[in-house]
Amino acid sequence: MKIKPDQYPLIVIATLVIFTVLGLALGFVPSRGGSEEHGLTPTQVEVASVYLNNI
Amino acid sequence: MNSKSTNLEKSKSSLKVRTIFQVLSLVGTFLIGLRHLMPGESSRGGAFDSFCPLGGIETLLPYLQTGQTLKTTNLLNFALLIGVVGVSLLAGRAFCGWICPVGAAQEFLAGLASRLTGGNKKRRGKTDRLILPIKISQKFDPWLRSLKYLILAVVILASTWTIYPPLREICPARALFSFQLSAPLLISVLVVFIITSMVNRLFWCKYLCPMGAALAIFNKISPMRLVLNQDSCTACGRCDPECPMDIQNVPENLRSAECIQCLECLETCTVHGSIQIQLG
Numbered sequence: 171m172k173i174k175p176d177q178y179p180l181i182v183i184a185t186l187v188i189f190t191v192l193g194l195a196l197g198f199v200p201s202r203g204g205s206e207e208h209g210l211t212p213t214q215v216e217v218a219s220v221y222l223n224n225i
Numbered sequence: 226m227n228s229k230s231t232n233l234e235k236s237k238s239s240l241k242v243r244t245i246f247q248v249l250s251l252v253g254t255f256l257i258g259l260r261h262l263m264p265g266e267s268s269r270g271g272a273f274d275s276f277c278p279l280g281g282i283e284t285l286l287p288y289l290q291t292g293q294t295l296k297t298t299n300l301l302n303f304a305l306l307i308g309v310v311g312v313s314l315l316a317g318r319a320f321c322g323w324i325c326p327v328g329a330a331q332e333f334l335a336g337l338a339s340r341l342t343g344g345n346k347k348r349r350g351k352t353d354r355l356i357l358p359i360k361i362s363q364k365f366d367p368w369l370r371s372l373k374y375l376i377l378a379v380v381i382l383a384s385t386w387t388i389y390p391p392l393r394e395i396c397p398a399r400a401l402f403s404f405q406l407s408a409p410l411l412i413s414v415l416v417v418f419i420i421t422s423m424v425n426r427l428f429w430c431k432y433l434c435p436m437g438a439a440l441a442i443f444n445k446i447s448p449m450r451l452v453l454n455q456d457s458c459t460a461c462g463r464c465d466p467e468c469p470m471d472i473q474n475v476p477e478n479l480r481s482a483e484c485i486q487c488l489e490c491l492e493t494c495t496v497h498g499s500i501q502i503q504l505g
Contacts, residue, residue, distance in 0.1 A: 171503065171504045172502065172504075173449065174244075175239045175492070177490060178316075178319075178488065179239075181316070181449070182315075182316055182323050183324070184236055185311050185316070186311065186320070186324060188311065189240045189310070190307065190311075190392050192306060192307060192308075193306070193307030194304045196254055196304075197300065199304065200271045200300055
């Protein structure tokens with residue numbers, strides 16, 4: 171079966187979304203933190219907060 | 226003549242869609258990095274590293290051995306890896322060509338280098354001599370390409386005795402998007418990444434990326450692939466200079482493990498139907 175080039179990106183992104191959701195549905199969700207200290211100064215955190223609040 | 230112009234018009238729309246995908250991928254990853262500057266990472270799905278499908282490969286063996294993922298990774302890495310493997314099972318390395326933010330960053334940097342050195346005058350499908358980006362000599366290219374498979378093997382082996390993901394401190398995705406350039410090594414990685422991307426198009430993808438190495442096998446087995454119509458191909462060679470992965474003799478190597486399914490060859494071809502996407 172031939173696929174039109176216009177349809178190709180949609181097929182790729184739909185497949186990615188479907189399989190990722192499948193992965194999440196299978197239970198691969200963050201169960202434990204996996205976090206780390208961000209190691210930033212309070213000023214850097216403040217700048218990021220201002221930026222995120224403005225978008 | 227009519228079929229030629231129709232094909233080129235379609236090409237332009239496909240090119241634009243790919244660029245849009247790459248921009249969205251870059252912006253999305255930048256936002257993930259920006260969001261992780263805030264305290265309390267665990268409430269947002271884990272560290273920045275846990276949003277990387279390669280993290281799923283890096284933490285797979287330790288997880289199977291101990292039931293615990295490496296530090297800064299978590300089960301979300303596996304969900305993303307399943308998503309990427311799903312795409313690859315269907316369409317080979319399409320993830321590399323359409324979605325990967327590291328690949329997108331490299332393409333934009335190569336485009337910038339090309340513009341800065343007068344490459345915007347380059348004619349599509351022509352082998353105009355460019356100052357930047359340059360191509361690596363065919364003498365060394367195949368050897369350098371095999372480096373990424375070696376890196377993948379080392380990463381998988383090293384993951385069994387490391388605490389953090391083995392590539393973490395030299396990961397270009399972290400250097401580009403995590404906004405955590407506290408370590409001098411990561412700053413060096415960023416500088417080297419920018420320079421190599423501008424000097425040689427998709428340098429990281431071609432020679433070093435372990436994710437690309439892991440996905441290469443899918444190009445050989447995926448049902449959705451590029452096929453050549455031998456009857457209409459005129460072997461004009463227009464597609465060769467446009468391949469971002471520098472694959473030689475593109476029409477004969479449409480199933481190459483190096484192909485990232487970017488469709489540049491299909492878009493450059495002026496003979497309608499010579500290169501097609503086929504499913505099954």
